[in-house]
Amino acid sequence: MNHLTRRELLGLVAGGVAWARPAQAQKRRLNFVFLLVDDLGWADTGVYGADLHETPNIDRLARESMKFTQAYAAAPVCTPTRASIMTGKYPARLGMTIWHEASANPPQNRKVIPPVVRGSLPHEEVTIAEVLHEAGYLTAHVGKWHLGTAGYYPETQGFDINIGGTFWGAPQTFFYPYRGTKHFGGEPRYVPHLEWGKPGEYLTDRLTDEVVRIVEKAGERPFFLHLGYHTVHTPIEGKPELVERYRKKLRPGLRHQNAAYAAMVHSLDESVGRILGALQQRGIADNTVVIFTSDNGGYINEFDKQTVTSNSPLRSGKGSLYEGGVRVPLLVKWPGVTQAGSICEEPVASIDFYPTMLEMAGLRGDARHNAEVDGISLLPVLQNPKGRLSREEIYFHYPHYYATTTPVSAVRARDWKLLEYHEDNRVELYNLASDLAEAHDLASKAPQKAKELREKLDGWRRSIKAQMPAPNPKYPGAR
Numbered sequence: 001m002n003h004l005t006r007r008e009l010l011g012l013v014a015g016g017v018a019w020a021r022p023a024q025a026q027k028r029r030l031n032f033v034f035l036l037v038d039d040l041g042w043a044d045t046g047v048y049g050a051d052l053h054e055t056p057n058i059d060r061l062a063r064e065s066m067k068f069t070q071a072y073a074a075a076p077v078c079t080p081t082r083a084s085i086m087t088g089k090y091p092a093r094l095g096m097t098i099w100h101e102a103s104a105n106p107p108q109n110r111k112v113i114p115p116v117v118r119g120s121l122p123h124e125e126v127t128i129a130e131v132l133h134e135a136g137y138l139t140a141h142v143g144k145w146h147l148g149t150a151g152y153y154p155e156t157q158g159f160d161i162n163i164g165g166t167f168w169g170a171p172q173t174f175f176y177p178y179r180g181t182k183h184f185g186g187e188p189r190y191v192p193h194l195e196w197g198k199p200g201e202y203l204t205d206r207l208t209d210e211v212v213r214i215v216e217k218a219g220e221r222p223f224f225l226h227l228g229y230h231t232v233h234t235p236i237e238g239k240p241e242l243v244e245r246y247r248k249k250l251r252p253g254l255r256h257q258n259a260a261y262a263a264m265v266h267s268l269d270e271s272v273g274r275i276l277g278a279l280q281q282r283g284i285a286d287n288t289v290v291i292f293t294s295d296n297g298g299y300i301n302e303f304d305k306q307t308v309t310s311n312s313p314l315r316s317g318k319g320s321l322y323e324g325g326v327r328v329p330l331l332v333k334w335p336g337v338t339q340a341g342s343i344c345e346e347p348v349a350s351i352d353f354y355p356t357m358l359e360m361a362g363l364r365g366d367a368r369h370n371a372e373v374d375g376i377s378l379l380p381v382l383q384n385p386k387g388r389l390s391r392e393e394i395y396f397h398y399p400h401y402y403a404t405t406t407p408v409s410a411v412r413a414r415d416w417k418l419l420e421y422h423e424d425n426r427v428e429l430y431n432l433a434s435d436l437a438e439a440h441d442l443a444s445k446a447p448q449k450a451k452e453l454r455e456k457l458d459g460w461r462r463s464i465k466a467q468m469p470a471p472n473p474k475y476p477g478a479r
Contacts, residue, residue, distance in 0.1 A: 001261065009028040010097060010447070015129060016171050019074050020023075020466050022206040027141045028287050029135075029136075029137075029222040029224065030287060030288065030289050030334075030360055030361060030362065030365070031222050031223050031224075031225075031284060031287060031288040031289070032132070032223070032224045032225065032288070032289050032291070032357060032360075032361075033217075033225045033227070033248065033275065033279070033289070033290045034085075034224070034225065034226045034227065034291045034353075035227050035229070035272065035275070035290070035292045035293070036082070036085070036144075036226070036227065036228050036229065036289065036293060036294070036295060036297055037229050037231065037232065037268060037292075037293070037294045037295070038078065038144055038170075038228065038229055038230055038231060038232065038233040038294070039078075039232050039233045039234075039294065039295070039296065039297075039298060039299045039318060040232055040265075040268075040294035040298065040309070040315055040328070040329065041272060041294070041297055041298020041299075041309050041311045041317065041324070041328075042294075042297060042298070042311055042324070042327045042328055042329055042342050043255070043298070043310070043311055043312060043313075044232070044256075044298055044309060044324075044329070045058045045059070045265070045269075045329060046058070046059045046162045047059045047067065047329075047331075048329050049429070050256060050265075051254045051255055051256055052246060052249060052254050052255075052256035052257070052261075052262050053246075053256060053262045053266065054263040054265075054266055054269070055265060055266075055268075055269040056269065056273075057269045057270065057272045057273030057276065058265075058268075058269050058272050058292065058331075060273075060276075061272060061276060061290065061292060061331055061333060062331050062341075063340060064333050064340050064341075065290070065331040065332055065333035065338060065339050065340070065341075065342075065345055066331070066332050066333075066334075066338040066339065066342045066343070066382060066385060067329035067330075067331055067342070067343050067344070068329075068331070068332070068343075068344050068345075068346075068348055069326065069342075069343060069344070069345050070345055070346065070347045070348070071293065071327065071329070071330035071347075071349070072296065072326050072327055072328065072347065072348070072349040072350065072351075072352050072394060072396075072412070073089060073295055073296045073297070073326050073328050073350050074091055074349055074350045074396070075091045075097065075296065075396065075398060075400075076296050076297060076318060076319050076320055076321055076325035076396075076398055076402070076404075076405070077098060077099055077295075077296055077318065077319060078099055078144075078146055078169055078295045078296060079096060079098065079099040079100050079103075079119075079146050079147060079169070080094075080096050080097050080098065080099075081296055081350050082145075082146060082147055082228070082295060083121050083147060083297040084350045084351045085094045085128075085350050085354070086121060086125070086127040086128060086129070086147065086157065086352050086354070087121070087125045087127060087128075087231050087354060087369075087373075087374060088125070088128075088351055088352075088353070088354025088355055088373040088374065088375040089125070089146055089354075089373060089375075090351060090374045090395060090397070090464060091397070092395075092397040092461070092466040092467070093120075093372065093464040093465075093466075094118065094121070094125065095117050095118045095140075095467060096117060096118045096119075096121065097115075097117050097397060097398060097400065097467070098114070098117060098400045099146065099169050100120070100146055100147070100148065100149075100167050100169065101119075101167075101168075101169065102117040102400070103116070103118060103119030104116055104119060106400070107471075108472070108474075109399060109475075110401055110406075110420055110471055110475065111406075111423045111471075111475050111478075112406075112407055112423055112469035112470060112471055112472055113400065113469055113470050113471075113472050114399050114400045114469045115399055115467035115468065115469060115470070117147075117467060118178055118322055119148060119151055119167075120147065120151070120152040120167075121147040121148050121152055121157065122146025123152070123156065123157075125278055125369065126365065126366045126369040127157045127158045128158075128353070128354050128357055128358070129154070129157060129158030129159050129224060130157065130158030131158075131358060131363055131365045131366070131422065132158070132224045132357075132361065132363070132383045133159070133160065133224075133362065134156045135363055136221070136222065136384065137221070137222050137223055137224050138159035138160055138161075138214075138218050138221045138222070138223040138224070139158055139159045139160050139161070139224045139226075140159060140160060140162075140163070140164075140214050140223065140224070140226065141154040141159045141161065141162050141163070141164075141226045141227075141228070142161075142163045142164060142207050142210050142211050142214070142223050142225070142226070142227045142228070143164050143165065143227055143230060144164070144165065144169070144170075144228035144229070144230050144233075144414060145162070145164075145165030145166060145167070145228065146166075146167065146168065146169045146228075147167075148167055149167050150167070150425035152167075153165055153166070153167075153470070156297065158227070159466065161214065162193070163193045163194070163207075163210045163298045164191045164192060164193055164207065164210075165190070165228070166192065166193060169233070169236060170183075170184070170188060170189075170230060170233045170235070171190075171191050171203060171230050171235075172188075172190075172202045172235070173203075173235065173237060174186065174202055174203040174204065174230070174237040174264075175199075175202060175203070175232070175237065176194075176197035176198060176199060176200070176201035176202075176203075176206070177190075177194075177197060177203065178190060178191040178194060178197075178203055179191070183234070183235050191203065191230075194206055194210075202230070202239055202267060203230055203266070204229060204230070204231045204267045204268055204271050205267065205270075205271065205471045207227065207229060207230075207271070208271035208274050208275060211225060211227055211275055211278075212274060212275065212278045215275075215278045215282060215284075216278070221355045224357075224392070227275075229268060229271070231264045231265075231267065232261060232268065232309075233299070234264060234299065234303045234308070235303065236258065236260045236261050236264065236303045236304065236306075236308060237260065237263045237264070238259070238260045238261070238262070238263020238266070238267065239263055239267060242262075242263035242266050242267065243259050243260050243262075243263045244259075245263070245266075246259035246260075246262035246263055246266070247259040247346070249262075250424075254309055255310040255312045256309060257306075257310075258306055258307065258308055258309060260306075260372075261308055261309055263347055267324055270379040272292070276290070278321055281387050285335070286335045286336070286359070287335065288335070289332070289334045289335075289357075289360060290331075290332075290333040291330075291331070291332050291333075291353065292330070292331040292332075293328055293329060293330045293331070293350070294328040294329055295328075295350075296318050296319075296325060296326065296328065297311055297314070297316075297317045297318050297320070297323075297324045297325040297326055297327060297328065298310070298311045298317050298318060298324065299317060299318045299325065299401050300316065300317030300318065300404065301317075301318075301404070310325075311323075313325035313436055314327055314436065314437065314438075315437050315438040315439070316405075317404055318401025318402070318404065318406050319398075319403060319404040319405050320402070320405045320408075320439050321398055321405065321408050321409075321410040321419055322419075323432070323436065323437075323438060324371050325404065325405070326396060327467070328333070329394075330348065332378075332382060334360065334382060337382055337383060338382050339385065342385040343385060344381050344382075344385040346381050346387065346388060347389075347394055347412060347414075348378055348381070348389070349375065349394050350375075351373075351374045351375030352375040352377070352378050353375065354373060354375055355370075355373055355375050355377045356361050356375075356377045356379065356382075358377075359377045360379075373455050374464075375393055376389060376390065389444060392413055392414060393411050393412065393413045393456060393460075394408070394411070394412045395409075395411050395412075395457065395460045395461075396409060396410040396412075397410075397461060397466050399422060399466075399467060399468055399469045400469075405470045406421055406422070406423050407421070407422040407423065408420065408421050408422065409422070409457055409461065409466075410457070411453050411456055411457045411460070412432075413453055413456070415431050415432055415433040415434075416429065416430070416431055416432070416449060416453060416458070416468070417429070417430045417431075417432055417438070418430075418443075418450060418453035418454060418457065420454060420457060422468065422469050423435055427443050427450055427454055428441045428443055429441060429443040429446060429449060429453070430442065440463070
């Protein structure tokens, strides 16, 4: 057994988790279009309450889909969430809890020292692309990858096609030729495989061009298309004519006040419409699952001296384990299964996509990998939006610093949520059913509930061998 390759293992079923084969998957193999937007906040689209941004195509997709109101990224930053989508595992189990560039160099001048963690997705993990590829799917990645250096690029993780995927988390510019040194400390960056562009060409549009081309060329082969849009990550650059359009819409009282960011959301929306149109034109929309989500909450800090976005009514944003940092939009369209315009309020997470897509496709996957998958299939709620999943808790672990947080872990247990901060072991407790904004800390008023959830959180961290920050003996005042 130890000498079997990973691909050989994909064919094994004995002793592993075997998800049921849906009746629809037996008739025709489904296509999958996974639209992963970078840093898109929970409230950044019209269907989720945006007051400045115009998103008619995303709103239309929502009317044709199931909308989730309590969907979570597995982490408050990009790389860990992307790893969870690929594998179905918690980032802490993978040892990937911060973005690639910061994984090996934690700060040494803070109260605690974050752990050194993995910056590349290990080849020992089995990705959803590998399972689908082994089953005969055309697998394509377009856009942001951010899961490792060249030896860990999409081509090594089950994808037939990789257009634009690198270890960088953001481009230097959204305009052709997509390279330069203006941002990110002057580091030269580029987006590969986007040759023969022209001045003024916009990255979001160009990635969509590549996606439409893949849809057109896939032929009769089923496909898994993983599209990682760089938008709406910094640098905040919209098309000039759209920036001006939204600048004219600005007025006091709007939660969203960044015209350039609104322009980026607008271009994203146009691209979503083009992809949906391409599926319709090819006559495969009724056999294609479309998933639309974000890798973490919206970025609430400044870029070019202007606040980027607001996640209101949620607290905080990217980097934080408050709701604004981890609650994300999620739309799932599964023709013939999800009810158009339905709303699901069950808490779900990005770890759930892996087992869900396996069950949708009627595939078992790798038994050894499945034994450690943390996510669960969402079919019970996709088939019935009022359904309930067989899970009581969702866990988060971010043992790192960010502009919005110090090292922290959290657990969401139905209506309750507890955060534990590792600099001082402080806990905060909230009831999200009555306090969505996490404005009222109930830790002192409900000590038994806080104790219960803290014990669950500690037990979970121990069970998956989560890496913890260490006290900094050189920090002023350290004992």
